Amino acid sequence: MSETVDLSATRSCPCLAARRQARALTRHFDAYLRPHGLRSTQFSVLAALAQLGPTVRSRLADGLGLERTTLTRSALTLERNGWIETLQTDDARERPLVLTTAGRRALDAALPAWKTALDRLEHMDGAPRTGATHSTRG
Amino acid sequence: MSETVDLSATRSCPCLAARRQARALTRHFDAYLRPHGLRSTQFSVLAALAQLGPTVRSRLADGLGLERTTLTRSALTLERNGWIETLQTDDARERPLVLTTAGRRALDAALPAWKTALDRLEHMDGAPRTGATHSTRG
DNA sequence: GTTCGATGAGTGTATACGCACGTATCGTCG
DNA sequence: CGACGATACGTGCGTATACACTCATCGAAC
Numbered sequence: 001m002s003e004t005v006d007l008s009a010t011r012s013c014p015c016l017a018a019r020r021q022a023r024a025l026t027r028h029f030d031a032y033l034r035p036h037g038l039r040s041t042q043f044s045v046l047a048a049l050a051q052l053g054p055t056v057r058s059r060l061a062d063g064l065g066l067e068r069t070t071l072t073r074s075a076l077t078l079e080r081n082g083w084i085e086t087l088q089t090d091d092a093r094e095r096p097l098v099l100t101t102a103g104r105r106a107l108d109a110a111l112p113a114w115k116t117a118l119d120r121l122e123h124m125d126g127a128p129r130t131g132a133t134h135s136t137r138g
Numbered sequence: 139m140s141e142t143v144d145l146s147a148t149r150s151c152p153c154l155a156a157r158r159q160a161r162a163l164t165r166h167f168d169a170y171l172r173p174h175g176l177r178s179t180q181f182s183v184l185a186a187l188a189q190l191g192p193t194v195r196s197r198l199a200d201g202l203g204l205e206r207t208t209l210t211r212s213a214l215t216l217e218r219n220g221w222i223e224t225l226q227t228d229d230a231r232e233r234p235l236v237l238t239t240a241g242r243r244a245l246d247a248a249l250p251a252w253k254t255a256l257d258r259l260e261h262m263d264g265a266p267r268t269g270a271t272h273s274t275r276g
Numbered sequence: 277g278t279t280c281g282a283t284g285a286g287t288g289t290a291t292a293c294g295c296a297c298g299t300a301t302c303g304t305c306g
Numbered sequence: 307c308g309a310c311g312a313t314a315c316g317t318g319c320g321t322a323t324a325c326a327c328t329c330a331t332c333g334a335a336c
Binding site: 014018022025026040047066067115121 | 146
Binding site: 164177179180204205206207208211212215229230231232 | 290291292293294295300301302
């Protein structure tokens with residue numbers, strides 16, 4: 001309980017507010033995903049790949065709204081865990097990523113936990129919202 | 139492709155949306171703060187300290203909504219840059235942080251850039267909002 | 277076929293983030 | 307005083323994030 005801390009100026013900065021909210025949500029979701037050995041970010045990459053099929057890194061990063069080089073590192077981790085792999089194409093520049101069977105299994109296994117996390121979120125007071133389409137605060 | 143599980147719900151995951159938004163906003167603000175050698179997170183810590191005065195790490199982290207150990211590392215960087223320093227108190231456990239003169243100068247110098255970044259944000263279409271209290275589209 | 281711009285991608289470096297775990301100190305109770 | 311829980315804090319480790327820079331490849335122009 002921090003009764004003295006106000007930080008009103010901090011709260012009025014959308015960047016800081018967004019970071020704060022993202023941190024809180026990440027902690028929340030990570031806690032539910034942890035038993036499955038997944039993190040929020042990794043979950044998002046796997047889910048995106050599951051829906052997109054084989055996708056080159058640039059496009060995947062773009063779709064997820066993160067820097068290409070960031071995805072490069074994330075992909076390394078996921079590849080090391082055997083959840084994704086790199087395909088080969090005619091164009092030697094392209095290194096499309098694709099979900100492996102193990103990746104699909106991990107994703108499926110984690111999905112209920114993710115849904116639970118989402119559900120608990122909506123039942124929380126002052127639950128952070130972010131333009132997601134589920135109706136909070138009617 | 140077995141397609142056993144419906145993943146469409148993950149597209150509207152508030153955690154992913156929040157992270158995406160935080161990344162975008164951070165990139166935006168960082169671009170404006172870069173000439174001043176500051177990052178969004180560092181700016182927020184300095185701004186918080188400027189308003190709170192000497193503050194123990196735990197409480198500062200709590201106020202900023204981040205993990206205590208995360209602040210420990212951030213504080214190291216800020217201390218290395220001479221923007222903050224650690225005070226001593228009666229209680230040897232406490233290590234309150236306080237803004238240095240240089241830190242105050244850096245914060246003041248960066249403030250116009252921060253305001254510019256905020257202004258440009260509100261002029262953007264589909265500008266990310268996060269429950270911040272400043273009046274958008276006044 | 278060589279040059280050259282465009283495209284896809286990796287590396288170096290630095291910061292951000294948090295969990296698990298350990299340490300030092302303080303206040304209190306016996 | 308000594309034991310003990312509470313408090314404030316740091317470390318080890320792994321992941322997340324992005325900018326600056328470099329590399330490899332492709333397609334087209336010459």
